[in-house]
Amino acid sequence: MLKNVTDVDLRLLRLFARVVRCGGFTAAQAELNMSQSNISMHIGNLERRLGYRLCERGKGGFRLTSKGRHILEASQSLFEAIGVFVAQAGSLSGRLVGDLSLGLADTIVTLPGTRFGEAMGAFFRRDQDVQLNLFVNAPTDLELAVIDGQVELAISYFSRSRPSLDYFPLYMEEIALYCGARHAFFAVVSPDEADIAAANWVMHGFLPESSILPLRPLRSRATAHHMEAVAQMILAGTHVGYLPRHYAEIWVGRGEMTALLPERLTYEVEHSMITYAGRPLSEAARAFIDDLLRAHDLPTAEPV
Structure with missing residues (x-):
């Protein structure tokens, strides 16, 4: 015993x-x-x-x-109590200590609206000795990671709100529908929406059925949980699918991918930072959140 x-x-x-x-x-x-x-x-x-x-x-x-x-x-x-003790004991010296675990969506490094790098730069200019742990995952997995306490906060596009989480809106992202150069639609100037809907699609596994999309497929023959996997299927020429425009630009510029009916089949999503509602955050997490919100000109932002 x-x-x-x-x-x-x-x-x-x-x-x-x-x-x-x-x-x-x-x-x-x-x-x-x-x-x-x-x-x-x-x-x-x-x-x-x-x-x-x-x-x-x-x-x-x-x-x-x-x-x-x-x-x-x-x-x-x-474990949480130990983490709080370590952070509080360290804060008495005026220095940030302990671990800080953050979750991120994939592909946001090319998104112009994100200022994650600015926030991280500001955080590392602080008096700190923090062990930083970064994880990249699908939105649903990031939500569960915050709920389970694997990460203290995460930044991504979340298609629905969970009552146990606080959401801080940060920036917008534009999504369009694409096909690859090997696909039959690539050479068609204005393909018919009905034909597009009837094509083979690769869908995002983290989107619920209730998500509002400008066009839904009649069938989905593939599911992907990360944007890179969606891009791979599109480049193969076998499927069409939605991708962030900033992420797809590299292949569009090479002539390997094109947007389908971008004037009608483009939409915006909002990326947010999430934390677990009611759970105390470490000193390091609070400091990073302050730096993140200031980097996005949101010093007094409230969760929604």
């Missing part, structure tokens, strides 16, 4: 949380750079320290026991 928490226990609890996040021992091997037998040994050590089983593993797959779920929740609260 666990009577006190040591550094070893903290390492075992973090490993346990990582295994759960990965969905099991097999999936966690690559992320932890550890063999399955080694992971199993560490989880077994933690279970012996606690005095009960945390998860079932074997032919039936990986699943948490009821006690395992409680320990996971308690561990996450413990």
Whole structure:
């Protein structure tokens, strides 16, 4: 039975949380750079320290026991409390310390409206010794990462609002419909909308069915969760799909891609920063948010 928490226990609890996040021992091997037998040994050590089983593993797959779920929740609260303590202790010296984990959408590096680089420059001019962790993922995955506490904030286009998150609008992005040079539509000056709708499309996997689009396909023969994957399918000449205009420009300029009926099939989306509503942010996160909002001329912006 666990009577006190040591550094070893903290390492075992973090490993346990990582295994759960990965969905099991097999999936966690690559992320932890550890063999399955080694992971199993560490989880077994933690279970012996606690005095009960945390998860079932074997032919039936990986699943948490009821006690395992409680320990996971308690561990996450413990990790957050440690992070708050480290940040508060460091702030007494006037210096930002600790970890800062941020989530970003892919392809925004070419978007003119984003001033992420300016915000990051301002943050690193502060008196700080912060370990920065950056993750690029699909919008839905970024929302879940903020909710789960894997990142403190994320910036992307979010097609719907979740009540557990605060949204801070930052900038707009223009989206158009494209085909590649190998596609039959490429040489057609003004293809018919009905023909476009009936073509093979690659759709964004993070867009719900309720999303308002200027034109919806009659069928979707491919789904992609990152813009680069959408671009690959378009360049192959087999599918048409929506891409940010700033991102597609490199291939348009090379004559490898063209926008289809851009005067009618173009729309705008709003990118926002999200944080978890009601969860205290670290000093480093608050400082970066201040720098981000100032970089976008939004010093007094409120969540929506």
